[in-house]
Each structure stands twice: as structure tokens, then as C-alpha cells.
Amino acid sequence: MHARLDGWSSNGRPFALGLFSSVVCVVAVLRENLTQSFAGAVFGVSQSTVSRRWDLLRPLIEPVLAEFVPTPAEVAGQSSVLVDGTLIPTWDWKRGDDLYSTHHGDHGVNLQVAGTWSGHQLVAVGAPVPGARHDAHAWHASGMATLLAALDVVGDIGYLGLGPTTGTRKPPGAELSEDRAQTNQALSRYRARIEHIIAHVKNWKILSHRYRGPLDKLPEAIRAVVALHFFRYSF
Secondary structure (H helix, E strand, O other): OOOOOOOOOOOOOOOOOOHHHHHHHHHHHHHHOOOHHHHHHHHOOOHHHHHHHHHHHHHHHHHHOHHHOOOHHHHHOOOOEEEEEEEEEEOOOOOOOOOEEOOOOEEEEEEEEEEEOOOOOEEEEOOOEEOOOOHHHHHHHOOHHHHOOOOOEEOOHHHOOOOOEOOOOOOOOOOOOHHHHHHHHHHHHHHHHHHHHHHHHOOOHHHOOOEOOOHHHHHHHHHHHHHHHHHHOOO
16 A cells, blocks of 8 residues: 555654544445544544545555456356345435336446355455446446456346346246246345355445435445455455
8 A cells, every 4th residue: 555655655754644544544434434624633633634535545555455266267167157236325426316116216326246156355346336236237337248248147027038047937927847846946045145145245334325426436445345345355
């Protein structure tokens, strides 16, 4: 981190918050979704200091931890990959209707998450897409289709016809055959595993307890969370 900052010099005057404590502060904001004023009270500095550290260090977490982030193929190995979308709640920020998800009844962004069929391991997370867009759109718009192009992917009916293996949609006015209904049930049972993986990722409360910051900073925060997730389980 120090090398990425091209040195860490205060020109003789001590920093209100040193580099180590600054990194801890930024990670705490990510983990607990702290307001900057509350984080400042915890770390004994002003809100403006926390804001400056947040803007300085947030973009550096992903590149600093890049060596700990495996490729999707490295994580998946021979396993099939499960994919699903989840809503990261945000304020509406007067963005019109593109953040409002009718499915969830809330404002936010659609985050595509992939995990292994076995082992409950995170594989990859796509770029956030406005919450008004469904998984069928977000699959490509988030970059997830490209990230997982070489892997065997399983999704729900929302991904029908897009590449991932899915169940079968019931035809209008008719019932599914018994074998197709059983296949749907089996896929649903397995797909419950991706919900556990999503819940684990959203233990980082900035992704679950309503993100409050400017929306243009959210993608970096998500990438930082993913990098920290893999870093945590690399030892």
C-alpha cells in the first residue's frame, strides 16, 4: 500500500491518522457500512479526514490485493458454476426509475454473483447494473457473461436462452412433463447454494445495509470487498 501511494510523507507534520490506521478505518467502513462521522469518532479524527482516507485508499485495495484474487477458472476447477443476481440497496439519488427494482421493491443496483456448485466458494462478481434491469440484461451488462465464458454455468429461468443451463419454463396453459418438473426441482435445490454464497459476500454491510455514498464510487467499493474476501481466505 505504501509503495502504491508513492511514499507516505507528512512533510514533517504527523498525520492525524497513520497509514495502518487509515487502512483499518477504510476496511471498517466497508465491513460495517459506518458513516464517516461515526468512523471519525471511533478513530479519533474528523469526518473530513475519514473522507480523504476513503477516497485515497478505496481505489487502491483491489490492485494491492490483486495477487490474492484468483481467476474464475482457478476457483471453479472442474465444478459447475451457479449464478444469480442480488440487489445492493442504495439511496435513489434522484436518478429516476433506473435504480428502482420492482422485484425487490427498493432502490439499488443489480449485482451478479457466481459461486461453485460444490464447496460454497465465491467465483466472481460482476460490475453493478441499475436495479431496474433484470438478470437477463445484467448477465451481459455486468461483464459476467465474459468472465464465465469458458465455464459450465447454471442459472434460474431468468437466464433462459442466454447461455447458462436453466430449468424449463412452464408453457402457457399446460404443465411440464414429469421429468422436466423433476429437473427443475433438482436445479432449485442446488441453486440454493448460491444464496448462501451471496449472503456470505453481503456480510460486508456496505453491500447489504444501504450504501450511502456517491454511486460512482460504488464499483470500486465492490471490487475492494471482493479482493478483501479472497485475501481473507487465502491463508
